[in-house]
C-alpha cells in the first residue's frame with residue numbers, strides 16, 4: 313500500500329499579503345497582519361497558506377517583479393517576522409508555501425542593473441537580448457500587459473525580452489549559472505522550513521530559440537507569441553533538473569502556474585514518475601468568454617462548456633497526475649460575480665461554487681475572501697484601479713480600439729484583477745478592519761454585509777459552508793481517490809457528477825439557475841443520504857429532486 317502524499321489531502325488558502333491584514337496602519341497588509349489571522353485560518357480548516365510574493369520589489373506588478381529574492385519587502389516586514397510567521401503557522405498545524413517568480417526578475421534587480429550597465433559582464437546573459445531585425449523589433453509578439461515584448465536598451469542598441477511589463481525582464485534559463493543561482497535561492501527558503509512553492513508562469517521558462525513570428529492579433533500591429541514560449545523545448549529538462557537538484561531533497565509541495573495546457577500536457581508536468589511538479593493550474597475555465605480583446609471582451613460562457621472543461625481534467629488526469637482546483641485567485645474576478653449570481657443569490661451561489669469545487673479530485677485552492685462570498689468591486693472610474701494590467705488595458709482600449717467611457721469601466725468591473733485585490737473584509741469597522749490608515753486600494757463598500765466577523769457568527773453563512781464542506785471532504789476518501797463521471801453533460805443549468813470508489817458513491821448536484829428545476833435521481837441515489845445541502849430545505853418525491861435557484865446538494869448513494 314503506497315502512502316498518500318500529504319498535499320493530496322490538503323486544502324490551500326491563498327493570501328495576497330498586500331490586501332489581507334495591515335498591522336501598522338500604513339494601508340498595506342503585512343506579515344504581522346497574517347500572523348494575527350492564523351487562528352482564523354485554522355478555524356476555517358485549511359491546511360496550507362500560499363503567500364503571494366513577499367520579497368523585495370519595486371511593486372510595478374505588486375511583488376511579481378522581484379529585486380532581491382532573499383529579502384522581505386520592507387512594507388511587509390522583516391525576515392524575523394517571516395520566521396515567526398512560519399513557526400507560528402506550524403504551531404497551528406498550518407503549512408506555508410511561497411511564490412517562486414523566476415520567469416522574470418525586476419529591472420531593479422542587481423543582475424539586470426549590471427547586465428544593462430556592463431554588456432560585457434557575465435550577468436548580461438542572465439537575460440535575453442536580441443539585435444534589431446530590419447532595424448526594428450526582433451518579433452512583434454504582444455506582451456501580457458500590452459505593447460511588444462521587446463524593449464530597446466538605447467546604450468547597447470539591443471532589445472531585451474519581457475513577456476510581462478518592461479520592468480519585468482525575462483531571465484535566461486538557458487544559462488546554467490542563472491539556473492544554479494535560482495536553485496541556491498530555493499534552498500535558502502526551504503532550509504528555513506517552508507513547505508512548498510507556487511511557481512509563477514513556470515511553463516514560460518523555455519523559449520523556442522528560433523524566435524519565429526506569431527499569428528497577427530486582429531486590430532493591432534502585434535502578434536501572438538504563445539506557441540513560441542509556452543511549454544517550450546527545454547521546459548521539462550529544466551523542471552527535472554530543478555527537481556533533482558533541489559525539490560527532491562525536501563518535503564515540499566509544488567504547483568506550477570501554466571496557462572495553455574491540456575490535460576495531456578498537465579500530465580507531463582505532474583505525473584509523479586516524471587519528477588517535475590506535484591500539480592499545475594490550468595486556465596481553461598477562467599479563459600471562458602475571452603475574445604478578440606482577450607479578457608476585456610468578456611463574452612458569455614455557458615454551463616455545458618464549463619462542465620466539459622472541468623470534467624475533462626477530472627477524467628483525463630485521474631491516475632496520470634494531480635489536479636489543482638480553483639475558482640478565484642489574485643488575477644481573477646470574484647467567482648461569485650462571474651460564475652454565480654452576486655446580486656440576488658450571492659449566498660447560495662457562493663456556496664454552490666464551493667460544493668462543486670470541493671467534491672472534485674485534486675487539491676483545492678481558496679482565495680482570501682472567497683470563503684465570505686466576496687464580490688467584484690464597482691469602482692466609479694478608472695482612476696481607482698491600481699493594477700497595471702487594468703490601467704494599461706484601459707488605455708489601449710481607449711486609444712487603439714476606440715472603446716468609450718461606458719464600455720471600459722464595465723469591462724474592468726467584470727474582469728479586472730483588482731476585483732480580487734480590494735482589502736479583505738474582517739469587520740464592519742473602519743476600512744472593514746483591514747487597516748487603521750488609508751488602504752492602498754479602495755475597500756469594497758459592501759463590507760457592511762459581507763465580513764468575517766458576521767460570517768463566523770452566522771451558522772448559515774458562506775464561511776460555515778466552506779468550513780463544513782472542507783471537513784466533510786476530508787472525512788470521505790472517495791473525494792481524494794474516486795473516479796469522476798459527469799452526468800447530463802448538455803443540461804444548460806445543472807452541474808451533476810458522481811464520484812465512485814469501491815462501495816462508496818457520491819452524487820454532487822449544483823443548479824446554476826434563477827428558476828426552480830427538477831432532476832430525476834440516478835439509480836442508487838433515490839434513497840441515499842443527503843450529506844450536504846446549501847439551503848435549509850430539500851424536496852424529493854418519487855426519486856425526483858426539486859431544486860431551488862442555486863441549490864447544491866451532495867447525496868451519498870447505497
Ligand code: TEU
Pocket residue numbers: 373376377413456476512513569571607642643644701729
Ligand atoms: O500570471 C501569469 C499569467 O499568465 C497572467 O497573464 C495572468 O493570466 C493574468 O494576470 C490574468 O489577467 C502570473 C501572476 O499570477 C500574475 O499576478 C503576474 O502579474 C504575472 O504572472 C507576472 O508575474
